[in-house]
Amino acid sequence: MDAAPPRRARNAAGDILDAAHRVVARDGAGRLTLDAVAREVGMTKGGVLYNFPSKTALLAAMLTRMLERFEVEAAEAAVAAAAAGHSAPTLRGMLEAVEKLDNDHPQLHLAIVAAGAEDPAALAPLRAMAARLQARILDETADGPGAMLACAAADGLIFQRLMDMPPADPALRAAVRARILAIADALEPRA
Amino acid sequence: MDAAPPRRARNAAGDILDAAHRVVARDGAGRLTLDAVAREVGMTKGGVLYNFPSKTALLAAMLTRMLERFEVEAAEAAVAAAAAGHSAPTLRGMLEAVEKLDNDHPQLHLAIVAAGAEDPAALAPLRAMAARLQARILDETADGPGAMLACAAADGLIFQRLMDMPPADPALRAAVRARILAIADALEPRA
DNA sequence: TCCATCAAACTGACCATCCGGTGCAAAAAC
DNA sequence: GTTTTTGCACCGGATGGTCAGTTTGATGGA
Structure with a gap:
């Protein structure tokens, strides 16, 4: 919403979310406990619960932060793609946002499994965004x-990536990405 | 291997695994507790633990059952595809196995998130199978x-499917599947 | 046919631990 | 000095796991 409060030198909330992602990546979503997050971020459970009133709130914050970043990236890339004359700008924007987020914050996607493990209904915002994107x-x-x-x-x-599955060769992975983009560019625009 | 022991009329272990899948599908991987499984299958926790010595063992059994069924389907479909002269029989077998398992046992894939939530390392068999398949x-x-x-x-x-994301239209989903198969068939075979 | 036997299958109570959350006091920051 | 932030002890409940005992059902002998 508004600008980040300059009041606080260190962004505790952000650090906590980062720590939570690290815990999930290392130990699994089921081991994501408030104590573990506190230990990871070098704080006590009280401090964590001061920044996020409940574990549910923490999970929701993980998911919304990821969705926000993704949507910002996707929107910017879509604008650029439209300006460049690509036929399916929204699709291109989404594909590039996936790639960018995957490179810059590889653990961010783990918010999906973290939130989904606790309560599948918590993924509603994700579903909503996906549906919106798909419609466009x-x-x-x-x-x-x-x-x-x-x-x-x-x-x-x-x-x-989430399951540490077999991308095996990063070059192969990049080639697949290029293919996907090629498919997107080859799509015929709406008549 | 040998015939099922006639001693036991009901396959308790299988029923328990089915119940576990149902719990994950309904309540999420984080809510998969021994008590919940016992309640779902109409047994007590002791009974569940009699069939599986620990929760970890239960999760491992869920995963291996899924992998076994998948590999059987994939192998059969690959043989059929090879006989039919398809250029990439293993890939076709895999694609058809994904589709078949998804239709026949839609909840089976949940074993992945259930096991991964508890301990990411438990997904090693999945990774191994994926790597094997990819190499072929x-x-x-x-x-x-x-x-x-x-x-x-x-x-x-x-x-x-796992995340209840927006396939939206089943017809669209089927069309995507057809496209994937078309891509597989259009692949040039190894020189 | 009936009963004694025995092992497999399961129950129910119980335990130790962990987890999310609360309340309050002590720092820190301003 | 006031407000924000953190530490810390603690609680109620849930959870994984154990254990002794009970039910079930097949087997075999008289």
């Missing part, structure tokens, strides 16, 4: 299945 | 990125 993407092209194929492939890359 | 798939085609694109898209469909 489908609206921009005449080839719905092609666009959804690109989406599924991008989600698959996220999934593989 | 890459060995069958000259277009590695294309094959991995199909894999990623298939994983994306699983991911979307």
Whole structure:
């Protein structure tokens, strides 16, 4: 909303969220406990609970932070893609946002499994954003299945990363990304 | 291996695993407790622990059962695809196994998030199988990125299903599946 | 046919631990 | 000195796991 409060030198809330991601990455979503987060960030449980009134709030904050960053990236990339004359700017924006977030904050996606493990209903904001994005993407092209194929492939890359699955060769992974972008560019625009 | 022991009319272990999947599907991986499973299957916690010596063992059994079923399906479909003259039989087998398992036992994939939530290291068998499969798939085609694109898209469909994400229209989902299979068939075989 | 036997399968009570959350006092920051 | 932030002891409940005992059902002998 407003600018970050300059009042506080260190952003405790952000540090706590980072620590939570680290815990999930290392020990799994089921081991994400307030004590573990406090230990990781070098604080006590009281301090954590001061910044986030409950564990549910912490999980929600993890998810919303990820969604916000993703949406910002996706929107910017979509604008750029539209300016560059790409036929499916929203899809391109999403694909590039996936890649950027994956590179800059590889653990951010873990918010999905962390929140989903505690309560599947907590993923509602994620679902809502995905539905919004999907609607816009489908609206921009005449080839719905092609666009959804690109989406599924991008989600698959996220999934593989989440589960430490076999990207094996990073070069291969990059090649797959290039293919996905190529598919996006080859989509025929809405008639 | 040998015939099922006639001693026991009901397969308790299988029932327990089914119940565990139902709990994860309904309440989330974080709510998968021994008591919850016992309640779901109509037993006491002691009974569950009689069949599986620990919760970790139960999670491992969920995962291995899923992997076994998947590998059987994939192997059969691969043989059929090879007989039908498809260029990338292993990839086709995998894609068809994903689809079949998703239709017949939609909750089976939840074993992944259930096991991964408790302990990421428990997913080692999954990673091993994926790596094995990937090696064979890459060995069958000259277009590695294309094959991995199909894999990623298939994983994306699983991911979307796991997270109750927006396949939205089942027809659209089916169309995406058809596209993935088309990509697999269009791959050039290894020179 | 009936009963004694025995092992597998399961129950129910119980334990130790952990976890989320509270209350309050002590610092820190301003 | 006031407000913000953190430390710390503690509680109620849930959870994984143990254990002794009970039920079930097949087997075999008289």
